[in-house]
Amino acid sequence: MKDFTYRPAEIADALKLSVLFKQVYIQTYGTEGVSTEFANFITHRFSVERIEGIIRRDPNCLTIAVYKDNFVGVAEVEFDKETPIGNITAPEISKLYVLEWFCGMGVGYGLTNEVERTLTQLGYEHYWLWVLISNTRAISFYERQGFEWIGNAFFHMEANSYENKVLVKKL
Template identity: 40%
Template sequence: MNIEIKKMKSDEEIRGKAYVHWKSWQDAYKGVVAQDYLDGLTIEKCEDIAFKFPENTFIAKDGDKVVGFATYGKYRNDELTDAGEIYAIYVLEDYYGSGVGQSLMQASLGELDYPMIALWVLKENGRAIRFYEKCGFQLDGREEEINLCGPIKEVRMIFER
């Protein structure tokens, strides 16, 4: 395994990111998110998203294959001032525990010049919460209910420098 972490640039890399997005949701959220939502999240929808928002994205490549990605930027609402956000971080299941997620997180944190970084994670996604805790994030008690073909809770986690 020869993993390279780099900024996403080419159309091929954008399509690879879209595949990781789609496949990660199918694998990680089965039984957590409504199956109707997962069925409606097609590879084409993930490609549309990837091509619409290509900026601020690191990808992890194993040879020519995109195996993970992270997107980041300024916190998306006014609740936290002077804060950054990890918008998404996904790694293919075959690469869990390989250090790919850690490398993507470190690259993203290195780009965010804020004293506080936030992220949102599904409350029922214990594996992701444990990963974020290992990266230095802590639950801050903030919850929101979102609708993914049914209500589901997200919790916010904070990393302070």
């Protein structure tokens, strides 16, 4: 087991986070390559400027996993989001990304623990996420962490929609 540390993001982290987000997103969702729609999405969603804005609004939204001063994973929480089904308003883990080389080493578990610690301190009783239905590795991970399936919903990009499982966890 490697020694990982976890901490909230700072403005100076935005460039490295942008690269990490893009790398994991392409590795996970680029199963058919990089389309124009896909390129537009990741270029906007993971821009340095957008990440800086997220950190300025609330540094607690991003938790970074660090190994030897390098970023290996990140969790992003969006507070008070409504689930696409089920009428639940709670924090959403909108991203839990771990570099492929560090999967299976406890980084995702550590990030989840840090998120749960923060949410518990803030008085939340549960939180949720959605995950691409074909991402069986992530679904299995979340189920092992105690998340429960409440239904499926579609994530819409420009022209395409992608089916996701919606999962909730009680704290």
